[in-house]
Amino acid sequence: MKDVTNNQTEPKAASKTQKLANLIMLHKRLYYAGTPQISDADYDKIEDELRSLSPDHPALSYVGTDTSSQGRKVHHEKPMLSLQKTYNLSELDSWAANRDIMGTLKVDGASMSLVYEGGRLSLAKTRGNGRVGEDVTDKIFWVSDCLKDIGDNLDFEVRGELYCSEHQFALLVEEMIALGLERPSSPRNIVAGLLGRKSYIDLARYFNFLAFDIHSEELQFATEQEKFKWLDHKGFRLPHPRILRQADEIHAYIEEVRQIMAEGDIGLDGAVFSYNDISLHQQLGHTSHHPRYKMSYKWQGQTALSEISDITWSTSRLGVVTPVAVIEPVELSGAKITNITLHNAEHVKAYNLKVGDTIEIIRSGEVIPKFLEVKKQAEGSYSWPEICSSCQTKLIYDGVRLRCPNTLSCSAQQSGSILNWIRSAEIDDLSEKRLETMMDVGLVVNAQDLYHLKKEDFLKLPLVKEKMAEKLYRNIQSSKNLPLARFLNGLGIEGVGLTSWEKILSVLGSFEALREASIDDLIAIDGFAEKSARQIVEGLKQRSPLIESLLDAGVEPQFLPPNQSPDGNSPLQNKNIAITGTLSRPRSELETIIKNAGGHPTSSISKNTFALVANDKNSTSSKMKKAVQLNIPIWSEEELLAVINS
Secondary structure, three states: OOOOOHHOOOHHHHHHHHHHHHHHHHHHHHOOOOOOOOOHHHHHHHHHHHHHOOOHHHHHOOOOOOOOOOEEEEEEEOOOOOEEEEHHHHHHHHHHOOOEEEEEEEEEEEEEEEEEEEEEEEEEEOOOOOOOEEHHHHOOOOOOOOOOOOOOOOEEEEEEEEEOOOOHHHHHHHHHHHHOOOOOOOOOHHHHHHEEEEEEEEHHHOOEEEEEEOOOOOOOEEHHHHHHHHHHHOOOOOOOOOEEEOOHEEEHHHHHHHHHHHOOOOEEEEEEEEOOHHHHHHHHHOOOOEOOOOEEEEOOOOEEEEEEEEHHHHHHHHEEEEEEEEEEEEEEEOOOEEEEOOOHHHHHHOOOOOOEEEEEEEEOOOOOEEEEEEEEEOOOOOOOEEEOOOOOOEEHHHHHHOOOOOOOHHHHHHHHHHHHHHOOOOOOOHHHHHHHHHHHHOOOOOOOHHHHOOHHOOOOOOOOOOHHHHHHHHHHHEEEEEEEEHHOOOOOOOOHHHHHHHHHHHHHOOOHHHEEEEEEHHHHOOOOHHHHHHHHHHHHHHHHHHHHHHHHHOOOOOOOOOOOOOOOOOOOOOOEEOOOOOOOOOOHHHHHHHHHOOOOEEEOOOOOEEEEEOOOOOOHHHHHHHHOOOOOOOOOOOHHHHHHHO
16 A cells, blocks of 8 residues: 555645646647647647656647537548657757658648548548547638549548648738638638638638648558659649758758748748658557657747837848838847848738737747737738838839839849849958948949959048958959859849759759750759749849859859769768868858768768868867767868868
C-alpha cells in the first residue's frame, strides 16, 4: 500500500497535470476552430510541461478537435496523425542520419483528405480529431486545386493542406464585405470558418490545396519522390518538395523556407521532413500521435501586441511602393521591434490597416518580424499615397501593389538599382549615403558609370581625401572580375536571387545559353515556375542595354560550371568544405572557388566534412573545436588554393 502521507507532492502534481491537460484540450479546440488565443510557441511550452509530468497522457496524443459542427461525421480508414517537431537543427540532423530526406513546406491551414473512387472525387473530409472528420465535399468542389477527375479508374486518397494565400484573402475580404458579411480576421481563421458554414459555400473558391501524401492499395510507391512525381503528373499543386541528401542541403532548404516565410504570401510555420524510403516508413510505424518517419522543423516564435503609430511608404528600386508600420516598441526573441513590413497596398486594404490599430506580430527565431492580424481596429479607413515621395509622379495601383511608373528619372529607383549592383559586386566603402552624394553631384546615374570614374572624381565628394579617393577607385576597379551569378544578381531582376542564378547556370552551362533561353527552358529546371521563368526572360531582355554597357566598361563576369574543375578531375570533387573566421576576400567568392573546383561549401562541421578553411588556426570558434575533435584537416586560404591548383 502506498503511504500517501509520505508523498505530499503527489496531489499537487496530479492537480497540475490535470490543469495542463485541460488547458491543452481547450487550446486545441480553439486552434482547430480557427480562433487561437495563444501562439504556437506558448502552446508548445504547455505541452512540453505536461509531457515532463506525464509522458503518456492521452491529451498529448489527441489530434485535432471534437467534430462538433453539424456536418456529417466520417471516419478515416488511416488516422490523420500530427507530427513530431523540433526547434533544434542538431536534433533534426541526428534524426535524418544521412538518409535521403524529402523536404516540404509546412503550411498553416486546414488538413484535408480527398477520397477518389474510379478516379473521381467522391468525398472530402477534414482531419477532425484524427480518426473522425467532417464531410466538407460541397465546399471542396469549389476549390480548383482539389481535382475532380484525374481520368484513371483508380481508388485512392490524397491528403494535403487547404489554405488561403494573402492575395486570395484580400479578394475574399472584398467580396465578403460586399455581401454584408463580417470582415475575416486572418487567412487561417477564414479557412476554418468557411468550412463550418452552411451558406456562401462558393467562397471556398478563394482557397488553394497543396497535396503532400497519397494512400492507395492499387498504387505502390517505393519512395516519397515517386509519390510527388505521380501527384505532379496528375496536376496537383505541391508544397515545394525537394530531395535532400546531406545535412547542409537540409539547412539550405530551411533557409529557403525562411525566405518564403519572409515574403509572406503563404502562411507557413516551418518545414516537414520525411524519410524518402517508404519501406522504412513501414518498418518504423507510428505512435498514437505521430509517424516516426516524419519530423517538422519550426522556429521558436514569440508574439506580441502593439499599436501602429505611423505607416510610411517608400519606393523601391523596382518602382514598388512598400508600406511599413511604425509601431510602439516591443521586445521579441531578444530584439527590439519598431517597424513591421505590411507587404503591399493590397495587404493594407484587406486588413483595413491604419494608425491606431492594435496588431499582433510574431518573430520566429531570426525570421523577419511579421504582421499576423488586427486585434483591435481604430476608427476610420485605410489610406494610400497618391504620388511617389521621390519624384512626385502619380502612382498606379496594379491590383496588388502601388507602383511608380517613372522608371527613367525616379531617384529612388535609380539609386536602388545602383546600390543593388554595389552590394552584389561587393564594392567596399561605397555606402548608400556616399552613393546619394555621388548622385547629387552628378558623378553617377547608372551602375556602369561607376567604372568610368577616375580617382580625382572622388575628391569632389565632401570629406573624401586622397587616400580614400584612391581606395574607392581601387575597390570599384577590382570588382570588374566577379562571378557570373553575382553579375546577374546585380542586374536586379525581380523574383530571382543569387542561389537561383547559380542553379540556373549549373543547368544551362553558360551566359550565352542563359541569354538565349526561353521561358520553357527555365520551367524545365527544377524549382522554377512560369511566373519566375517569365520574369527572368523578360528581365534579361529589358536589361540588355545595361548588360552591354557594363561589359563595355570592362566588367568581366567569370563562370565555371559548378562541380566541374577545368580538367574534370578536381581533388575537391564532391567534397564538403567548411569555412570559419576572417578571410582576405568575401566569403561568397571563396565559396564560388570551392564550387568551381567541384566541392560543396557547407555551413556546419560533421564527420562528412573533408576540410575546414581557417586563416587563424588558433581560433576558438565552435567549428574549429569540432573539426579538431573529429580530426578534420585545417587549411588556410593559401593551402586551399594550392590543393585546387594541384
